[in-house]
Amino acid sequence: MSMLGKLRKKRVDGLSILLYLSLVTIGWLNIYSSTVSESETFLVDFSSIYGKQLFFIGFSLVAILLIFLIDTKLFERFSALFYLGTLVLLLGLFPFGKTIAGATSWYGLGFFNLQPSELAKIATALALAKYLSDIQTDIKNTTHAAIALCILGLPALLVIPQPDPGSALVFFALGFVLFREGLSLKILWIGIGVLCLFISVLKWGTTWTIAGLFSTTSLYMVFKPKRIKISFSKLGLGLLFSVLLSYSVSFVFHEVFEQRHRDRFSLWLSLEKDPDAIEKIRRSIGYNTYQSKAAIASGGLFGKGFLEGTRTKGDFVPEQHTDYIFSTLGEEWGFMGTAGVVLIFTALLLRLLYLSERQTHAFNRMYGYGVVAILGIHYMINIGMVLGLLPTIGIPLPFLSYGGSGMICFSLLLFIFLKLDGNRLSEWD
């Protein structure tokens, strides 16, 4: 039976493949535009950045075909081993890692730099799904929940000192799989609450935050429906905790943080009022954000056209072929391009959620959620950062940003799930 026939039989989701291929194509065109120099002709040169990326794309396609040849069961069966293997690789970075741009996140393999944290993302998603889908595991059991958290916490712990806080965040994003599978949502609400408190203290100060806290609580107490009973001791404890947290946030921000950390937050939340200080931030850590926003804004509705972006040509946005690829898209393709990519990503993520929900096998569903969580957090943090909505966290845009490990691993991540999905009706073949 031919390969195509096999694929058809496996009923691999065509829409997901289409969305994937469109993102890869858009990504490559923008990498080409942001790295090609005027003098070069439109010939693919494999030593150039866009040439290498083309090679990585080709390599990914081959890897995808290999996945379809591997027995589905293997992913589940060897997930623990795979997970341990990547942990070893992450540990090995400490003595053997190669440092690029200040982060020891790579193994230098001559022609190619391997970033094990990308592999670890797949492995952790697989391992987590494996553990949670075990018939013995009950997520509502505190011990089991703690073990699940450890599975994603371990690799996060290993990437933080590289330092690669962006990847650490990705591992924690896998927590959304736990919420889907029954972890108490209280944790989520508390987390959101703490985040809001944190932002509020920085933006409006401790006094206003506490005042706001007490007034909203009082208003709630007055207008709440009678049937809801409130435990006053819990409420008081919560308030006390919030007040203490407010003060400690303020203390940590002003006393423990260094100026460069403070600058990052003041850039994100526009805390600084002094125009001189704003100008200084804009020139130092705010430079990327400022330039990327300016480049995107300059694209207008329809963009300046492919290869016509003046800021792109001038390399005004640093890292524009990697983390800031979205700004090149914004400048050259305008709102049509940026909105298009946002919609494609949204469509892909929603499609993957839909596919996950239709799985009969728990492992498949949980892995599917893991894929959505990983791809989703990358996409949201990256575009949020490029648009200045979030603080600067170096994290690539899946399928678009330049990078071999990223390109191959994101493809593997996605296609392992598509393979599992394709096989769902013949689980016991």
Next chain:
Amino acid sequence: MRKLLLFSIVVLAALGFLIKLASLQFKGEDPEAFKSDPAVSGQLIYPSRGYIYDRNMELLVANQAAYDLMVVPREVKIKDTLAFCKLVKIDLETFKKELERAKNYSPRLPSVLVSKISKETFAAFQEKMRKYEGFYIQKQNLRDYKTHAGANVLGYISEVNPWELKNYPGYVPGELIGKTGVEKQYDALIRGKKGIKYVQKDRFNRVIGPYKEGAFDELPTAGSPLQITIDKHLQEYGEKLMEGKRGAIVAIEPQSGEILAMVTGPNYDPALLIGRERSKNYTQLYYDSIAKPTWDRSLLAQPSPGSPFKLINGLAALEEGVLDPKETVYCNNGYYVGKDKKGCHCGGGIRDLKSAIALSCNAYFVQVFKKIFGKFPTSDEGMDTWVAHMKSFGLGDFLGTDLPTGAPGRIPDKFFYDRYYGDNRWGPTYFISNAIGQGEVATTPIQLANMTAVIANRGHYYRPHILKKVGDLALKDSLYKTPVYSSISASHFEPVIQGMEEVYETGTAKHLKVKGLSMAGKTGTGENYTRINGERKQLTDHSIFVGFAPVEAPKIAISVYVEHGYYGSRYAGYIASLMMEKYLRGNISKTQIEKKILESSLEKEYAKPLSGTNFKINEYAW
């Protein structure tokens, strides 16, 4: 519920992103937007400044290329500052100071770091430019003078100063602007129109190519060439004659008002005010407060006119009908003002108008002056009439030339004396000195030359001007093309002109007569005073001369003023006569006279008041 968690996050994120993107990107396309794009930079292309030619189309001022080293302070990255300073040939101190100055002007905008570097430095720097970020070279046109004369006429150019930047639109920092002379007056015509070239830059401000293949570029328009009325050879000759003297020569073509030569002494080579030494040289010239080489005496000096003023007093008397040219006055070697006897050096005897002019008789013109005022019942009326006559010769007010500077001189009127002596408490005896061009009257050399042109034209003048042609277009300005008539009827000029001819025949300048050339002139010897340690002290007289030639169809009218040159028949007379012969004949027949003037210097005379000791004035020998 749990199924919807990620779903809603994905949808909300998409909404958030789309809203943010819309707010960033939904704005009308601005076709001019690229001008504020930091990736596109407009580089000015300076047009070449118009050449300046003399009246015979001889080139006076051309251009030469110069290179300015520009700096954008915030982009400056130098590893080895010393090597850089050595490369562009400045010392470390200057470099630091200039960089600080540029930073103060603007950290983002280019400023001139070193102006006018030489071609060799330019070549050396260009080779190593890549190593030094934040610097680039801008080409500018410098003036290239084809004459060593006429600095006061041509003027000089230099960078616009902050005041000019604020008040004259269309100039950018570092651009050149005319500061004095023709360069200033006609800057708008000769500067041309700047072009602009848009280039694509990278974030290090390096040029990586033209923007849109130069679709928005504008080519510069070269400045128009100017032809001015100056005669190069006459101007050069005049300056040669004035060497070692302070004073001025102004020569005008009477039938057009065109200024043929305008010399001020001491002068300087216009080439001193270009290139890197400009500021040093300028400071040196500017702070020479004794010889004042930057002070254009031809336009700004306002000495008493001396005896040439007698000419127009005579004309006024003729016009008022109080003087018959044949009428005689006996000169007893002087005249009385009240009981004081004032001297006259005409030799004494019977004087009619002709001989009184020829020999410059003071007594005669004092009588003439009294007659004018005697005609009127009150001094006020007499004064008004006299002032009107004097002013109709272009005296007592700005002449309205097309030169950026000037002085009004002074014709005192009734208000002047009212203020001085009190209302109606003065009469002709109070200002009798004006009869012979002393006293309160003051004229600039160009006013005297213009006055002479009125006499040469028998009653009118054209406002003196310097511009002849712009490109191929002759000057059409009616201000300079319409004759201005004096208040004296044409018929009254002949007796006075006869007297002026007689000056050359038998009078004070008979030794200066050029054979075969009909010349008219008038000598003047101007008393002048200064204050030394608060004490009023008389200095050697100024030597003054006015004249025109040929008498029948005048082609040149001239006034010469030499400070402390003593008799008008000496320095000023010599110079005026040589100038007239040079202009009309092209060569000099009176070589002895020429030799004498070229060899004579008045530096000793100028040193006297500064010597701090007693000194003699009006010494006979020269």
